[in-house]
Amino acid sequence: MFLPFNAFLKDSTENQLRVAFFPDSYLEVNGAAMTSQRLVAFAKRKNFPYLCIHAAKKSETWQDGSVTYMTLKRSPFSFSLDEELAYDPFFQRYAGRINKQLLEFQPDVIHITGLNDVSIVGAYLGWKHQIPILGSWHTNLHEFAAHRLAKMLRFLPSSIVSGITGFAEKRILDGAVFYYKMPKVVLAPNQELIDILASGTHRRSQIMSRGVDTEKFSPAHRTLDDDVFRIGFVGRLRAEKSVRLLADLERELIARGKSNFKFLIIGEGSERKFLEENMQHAELPGFLDGDELSRAYANMDLFVFPSKTDAFGNVTQEAFASGVPSIVTNIGGPKFLVEPGKTGFIAKDLAEFVEYTVRLMDDSDGLSRMKQYARENAMAKSWDAVFESVFDGYRTAYDLRDRRYQVK
Numbered sequence: 001m002f003l004p005f006n007a008f009l010k011d012s013t014e015n016q017l018r019v020a021f022f023p024d025s026y027l028e029v030n031g032a033a034m035t036s037q038r039l040v041a042f043a044k045r046k047n048f049p050y051l052c053i054h055a056a057k058k059s060e061t062w063q064d065g066s067v068t069y070m071t072l073k074r075s076p077f078s079f080s081l082d083e084e085l086a087y088d089p090f091f092q093r094y095a096g097r098i099n100k101q102l103l104e105f106q107p108d109v110i111h112i113t114g115l116n117d118v119s120i121v122g123a124y125l126g127w128k129h130q131i132p133i134l135g136s137w138h139t140n141l142h143e144f145a146a147h148r149l150a151k152m153l154r155f156l157p158s159s160i161v162s163g164i165t166g167f168a169e170k171r172i173l174d175g176a177v178f179y180y181k182m183p184k185v186v187l188a189p190n191q192e193l194i195d196i197l198a199s200g201t202h203r204r205s206q207i208m209s210r211g212v213d214t215e216k217f218s219p220a221h222r223t224l225d226d227d228v229f230r231i232g233f234v235g236r237l238r239a240e241k242s243v244r245l246l247a248d249l250e251r252e253l254i255a256r257g258k259s260n261f262k263f264l265i266i267g268e269g270s271e272r273k274f275l276e277e278n279m280q281h282a283e284l285p286g287f288l289d290g291d292e293l294s295r296a297y298a299n300m301d302l303f304v305f306p307s308k309t310d311a312f313g314n315v316t317q318e319a320f321a322s323g324v325p326s327i328v329t330n331i332g333g334p335k336f337l338v339e340p341g342k343t344g345f346i347a348k349d350l351a352e353f354v355e356y357t358v359r360l361m362d363d364s365d366g367l368s369r370m371k372q373y374a375r376e377n378a379m380a381k382s383w384d385a386v387f388e389s390v391f392d393g394y395r396t397a398y399d400l401r402d403r404r405y406q407v408k
Contacts, residue, residue, distance in 0.1 A: 186198075
């Protein structure tokens, strides 16, 4: 039985709101999961009442300070979306159990994070109880799916593949925008997405940036002092990350007579074998974490991130914090992080990736200045400021609870 929550309305300016969080990615190794974990940790540190419901290998519920955790095991019918991230078409079976937990917790706001099994249940229960919903966009699902589809159809002529993937990308984006009409407030990591969501949903829209740990990621962790120019990449080695461009970049550098360089490619995925077989100057240590990851970043001289599907690009900021300038593509969220000529460059194609890389290899003074600018840029980013803005979004969603539409 579903009971109304109207009796629990409060003045959000006087009482801390109770938030139920439904992150689609929490235990996985990616930027969205890391951000979700930090958000929950912020709520605990601030002693804010918070309910975090996410998928895990075991179903259980426990309390840790002001945070209540509820983990739910996906069914054997789940299918993989990417590495550890999965979708369970039968996750709705937990609706009754989650509803009972919501009745006990009495949330004022529900926070969903995307079009996936966990958040769909959260959105449904929010609608059922008429609890204000805030939605945050973490993954460019439409671009992600288009790249996967292009890889599957690569045996077809490129013109046909382009038409099919373009159609699929538009339809998936339209579906995602429609889904985000349910929240009162929508958050996204860059202005491009904010504009799409604001015009498509007519909801209050605001930036949800991401911070960076400037102690974990710092030039102080550098351990190498030689004349080898190290070009780094950190992320999943998958087609949607466009990692084959790294092999193309190496080939072009060799063609230009460059030899005293090395690629440090950190991560795992299906493209690893291709990179191992097609690169001469590459070290692929696999997935790294903790001090190993900190040292790896700090030992880079340049960070190259060819992905066109990232909504934000945490790794770019981690590189900046480590004192490493970055070259990114002109498509996706990372381009909003880079200040061209100061913290890195934005490249539209392979030729520009090559041009900017060679420029920095040949200009040690310019590279040193950019390393300093990159570190200063990261020092200005605070996780607390990011999450305080999220809680401001919760208050806005709560205050708009009786309004059907709220245009940006």
